[in-house]
Amino acid sequence: MLSKRLTEIAEMIDNNKVVFDVGSDHALLPCFLLQEGISEKVYAGEIAEGPLNKVKEAVKRYGYEGRLIPVFSDGLENAPEDVEVVVIAGMGYYTIRHILDNCDVSKYEYFIIQSNTDVDLLRAYIAEKGYEIIDEKVVHDGFYYQISKFRVKDHQEYTPLEIRYGPINIKRMDATFIEYLTDLKKRLEEINVRANKEEYRQTISEIEDLLVYNVYH
Ligand SMILES: C[S@@+](CC[C@H](N)C(=O)[O-])C[C@H]1O[C@@H](n2cnc3c(N)ncnc32)[C@H](O)[C@@H]1O
Structure with missing residues (x-):
């Protein structure tokens, strides 16, 4: 198969x-x-x-x-x-x-x-x-x-956000893309417990905006 x-x-x-x-x-x-x-x-x-x-x-x-x-x-x-x-x-x-x-x-x-x-x-x-x-x-x-x-x-x-996540992905917000974002956020949060970097905090917050506010819908 x-x-x-x-x-x-x-x-x-x-x-x-x-x-x-x-x-x-x-x-x-x-x-x-x-x-x-x-x-x-x-x-x-x-x-x-x-x-x-x-x-x-x-x-x-x-x-x-x-x-x-x-x-x-x-x-x-x-x-x-x-x-x-x-x-x-x-x-x-x-x-x-x-x-x-x-x-x-x-x-x-x-x-x-x-x-x-x-x-x-x-x-x-x-x-x-x-x-x-x-x-x-x-x-x-x-x-x-x-x-x-x-x-x-x-x-x-394309905007920098669209380049990072994909213009059609963020318009559609389909189930697998949401799973992918959720997984990415979780992994970054785990890494950042030790790394404690502003750059990671910004990415986590950007992903939260996409997930929570679903601003592009
Ligand atoms: C990991 S396999 C991917 C096979 C298939 N496309 C897939 O997605 O499952 C990568 C293949 O690309 C070939 N390849 C690597 N560079 C290439 C190039 N510049 N032109 C043509 N084939 C290339 C390799 O020989 C290898 O067979």
Whole structure:
């Protein structure tokens, strides 16, 4: 069964899009997209030979010739021209940034990105470029993961608060985002018993404002 994290990413992809999954590893996401009929054609990009061989095995095992296409590629370097949607998941922010810096983001309809680290830096990067965040999700799958869907369209500006927590997350205040904030607040309070830092107190108070006053609703 596909992990909750990857299932939630799959749900953010519109039907019938040609998808490029950067750093596909076992090609779990592409196989799911094909099995569920969400996509007809998915590229599984990989920089490493071992994972690329796993993609090739999946093609044979499921008879996905011509539909699941392994591509040896650093990020989107060798992405074919017909790609519409890009997924980059399960990597750290700096790898993701390297991938984004080395491609023409405007060629694609949208990106779905799940960074394992520094999600605020990823949002700051998106904001600095003026990209538009069109969807967001927080998923609990052992850890809290944040997923951002963005596109190059109208230039958007985000406040520091929106960069820290996500503009759509704070508008929607859905149940998992509230759980995530509550957990973050609890962890910061525990750390601050010893650390006793003003910076932590400010973040705790900011989270309380989001939770208690729900000011953005
Ligand atoms: C931890 S796995 C994530 C697999 C899958 N995307 C997921 O979310 O479960 C990261 C994969 O990204 C690949 N990778 C790392 N840097 C890459 C790059 N610059 N271009 C393409 N693939 C890359 C690695 O070889 C590895 O297989």
